[in-house]
Amino acid sequence: MAKPNSSNRQISLVFFGAGPVASESLEFLIQTFQVEAVITKPRSKGNTAPVIDLANMHNLPIFTPLNRLELSEIIKNNRFSSQIGLVIDFGIIISSDVIDSFSLGIINSHFSLLPEWRGADPITFSLLSGQARTGVSLMRIVEALDEGPLIAQGELNILPTHTNQSLTKDLIDLSNTLLAHYLPMYVSGEISPGPQDLIAKSTSREVSYSRKLSKNDGLLDWNKDAETLEREIRAYQGWPQSRCKLGRVDLIITEASVVDKKLKPGEYQVDNKQLIIGCKSKSLQIKRLKPIGKNEMDISSFLAGYLDKL
Template sequence: MTVRVVFMGTPDFAVPTLERLLHAEDVQVVGVVTRPDKPKGRSKKPVPSPVKEVAVQHGIPVYQPRTLRTPEAQEPLRAWRPDVIVVAAFGLILPKAVLDIPPYGNLNVHASLLPRWRGAAPIPAAILAGDEETGVTIMLMDEGVDTGPILAQRAEPILPDDTSETLSRRLAYLGADLLMDTLPRWLRGEIQPQPQDERQATYAPMLKKKDGWIDWHRPASYIERQVRAYVPWPTAMTRWKGRVLKILRARAHPHIQPEGIPGTVIPWDKGAAVITGEGVLELQEVQLAGKRALPIHAFLRGARGFIGSLLEGHERTTSDA
C-alpha cells in the first residue's frame, strides 16, 4: 500500500528527511507543515523556511499555521487524511487533537540519544557538555516534550572540531536514513516501542542570544566548547573597546596558566590568546561588529591595541534575549 504522510519541519536539519520521503516508493507526501515565513535582513522581507522551499519545488501543498491548538487550525491536517505524521525540528508543540489524527501515530526525528537532551537545542547542548557522542532518535510522539517511546536510535561521534553546524549536517542525514529504515518496519508492526528512562533525562532549552556571552573566568576548555556549540547562532561573544567581538574559532590550552586577569589578551605565536580562569584560549578566527570574519593574524593587522587589552564581560539584560 501507499502510505499517506504529512511532514512537519522547518530548518535545514529537516530537509534530508523530507527529500527522502519525497523520493521513496510507496510513500505519498500529501502535505507539508512548516513555520510562517520570517522577516530577514535589513529589508525585513519574509523568507520561506528551507522545508517550504523544497515542498514548493516538488509541488507539495504547504500549510504555515502560527498555532495548532484550535480546531480551525487542525482542520487542514484532517483533510489530508494522513496515515502517519513525520516531524523533524518543526518548532511547535503538537496538541493531543493533532496527535490523534494519524492512525499510525506521529514519528519524530530528534537530534540526540533520548532521553539525554530533550528539548529545542540538543546539538549545542551535547557539544557544550563535552559529550563524546550523540546521535538521532526516532520516537513516537506523545503530549510531552520529547518524552514518547523510542522506536530506533543511531549514535554518532562528536569530533574535536565539530560545531553545531557541522554536527547538525551529519545528524540530519543520519536521521533521514534512520527514519527511512524505521518507518516501513513500524507500519508492518515489527517494532515494539521502548519507554524512556526518566531517571536519565536531561534537557536542552531553546537558545537565547545572551547565551553566547563569554565569561572569561570559566575554564578555557569550556569556552572552546561554547565557541563550537554556538556556531552558527548565537555565536560566542565578548566586548573589546565597547564593541561586540565574536569568537568564531578557538583552541583551548588548559595546562598553560600565565599571570594575569581573566579576559586579558596576550601574544600567542603569530596571533593572540586570552587568559581564562583555567588555561588560555588561542583565538583563531574573530569578527568585530559590522566587519567581516577574519583569521586572527589578519584581524591583528587592523586592531591596534588589541594585545594587552582586557576583553569585557557583559551585563545580561532583557534586550539580549
C-alpha cells in the first residue's frame, strides 16, 4: 500500500462510495487526504454498512441518497468547499449537475484498463476473459458510462491463482498508490486528462463491457471447456459462486484445476481420493468445495463424508 504523504493532506475531497471496495478505499483516503464528506447508500435492514461505520468512526459528515434525484438534491443543498469528488464502488448514477458542482470534476478509480471492461463488474470479467493483465484507471467521469478522459493508469499481472477476492485486494492497493501519486498532480494542474480513444490506439486495447451478474451465472455448465469453467470458479468466488449438483449433493465449487482426462460432460469419477468431472474438453479436478449450508472443505474431507451420496 502507498504511504500517505503529508502534503496530500492539503487536498480536500468528497467521497462517493457504498460497496466493500469503497470501504477499504475510504480507509486509505482518510489517512491520505482531507475527506470533507461521505456520500453513500443508506444502511439496509439486516445488512452491514462498512462505509457508514467507517465514516462515523472518523466523525465525517454522511449523506445517504437512495437514487440520482436525491443525490442531486444533496449536492444542491450543501455547499461543499472541495474542488474535487472521488467515486469508487458507488452504484448510483451521477448526473451532470452533480459532476459540474465540483470545479475539478469527479474522479473515478475504475478497476480495469479502460476502455476495456467498462461497466459494473470489471474485475470478474477480466478473470473470465483469461487475459494476462488488468489494472486501474483514474478517470474524470462524464455522464456516458465509463467514457471519461483518463488521468492515469496502472497495470497488474493476473496470476493463474488469482480469485475475485485476491485480485480485488491487489487492485485496491494499486488504486491507492495511483491516487496518492496522481491526484495531487491533477489538482495542481501538472497533468491533464487525455481521451480514452487515444489511449486505446496507442495500446491496442479495445472497448469491452462488463455487466452485473445474476445468481444463474454461477450454474456450472459442463458443456463448456474445462479452462473456461476453472476461470469461472475463480471469478465467481464471493458472488454468484460456482454451483452444481453431484448425485444427491448440492455443491459450491471453490477451487479446481484442469486435467487432461477424457470424460463425458458432467460425468464424474472418484479415484484415489480425487473427484474429476468431465467438460466439453478436458476435465476438472475438484480441490475444494462447499456443500450447501456447510463449511468449505478439501476434497479428502468431502469424500470421507459424502461419498455414499454421490
